[in-house]
Amino acid sequence: MKRLLSIIGALALLGIALGLAAGPERRQQACISIGLCERPDFLGAMLVSVQKQQKLLVLTARLVLPVSSARETTLGPITVATTRQTAILPATVNYVVDLSALKASDLDWNRDTQTLTVRRPPVRPMPATIDWAQAQTFQDAGWQTVLTDVSANLKRDNELKAPGQFAAQASAKDLVAMADHAADQALETTFRMPLVAAGFAQAKVVVQR
Secondary structure, eight states, X not given: OHHHHHHHHHHHHHHHHXXXXXSHHHHHHHHHHTTOOSSSSHHHHHHHHHHTTOEXXXXXXXXXXXXXXXXXXEETXXXXXXXXXXXXXXXXXXXXXXXXXXXXXXXXXXXXXXXXXXXXXXXXXXXXXXXXXXXXXXXXXXXXXXXXXXHHHHHHHHHXXXXXXXXXXXTOHHHHHXXXXXXXXXXXXXXXXXXXXXXXXXXXXXXXX
16 A cells, blocks of 8 residues: 555656646647656656556465375385375465556547547466464374474475465455455556546546456
8 A cells, every 4th residue: 555655646646747747748848858758748647657667566365274294104114104294375366566567558538528548458366475483283192203204395395285275265356356356446546646637537447357
């Protein structure tokens, strides 16, 4: 949320600077003078400013996942014990939109209706940040856990499995739908505020995926 507010604040200042310059030519000059215009036009200034924000965080999800592994202890060809270990793992997953992927062709400004259409990049879940310190571990008891390395091996097995299982959970339709909705709202606000500040009080922003 803090990152979103910083984006909005920066774009609002840009919009005010451009709005104070009366006429298209002076708006172009103001845009160039503050170093945000690679293209000498208002939409170009907004696009460059947004692109510079890189990844926009739109949602953070707290996930909890049980991860289990099992190993056999053998004596020659004979299995003498089977040990299972389950870890209950908490993690956070951030969902982001890569704003640097926006292109000029993704923006369509209709001056007559004061409507800006934005075709945004997709939301992507980042790799899970697993809180290993808060893990709860449950394991079968037995002589093999004392006399062999089975416990350490099972812990390593679970550590290798966990990132992939969290990635699958983070891709669940409900979570992705929430992230998509949050991204649409964030991009609408990000682009509308500088338009209003520049004098387009009735401006609307339509975000498409």
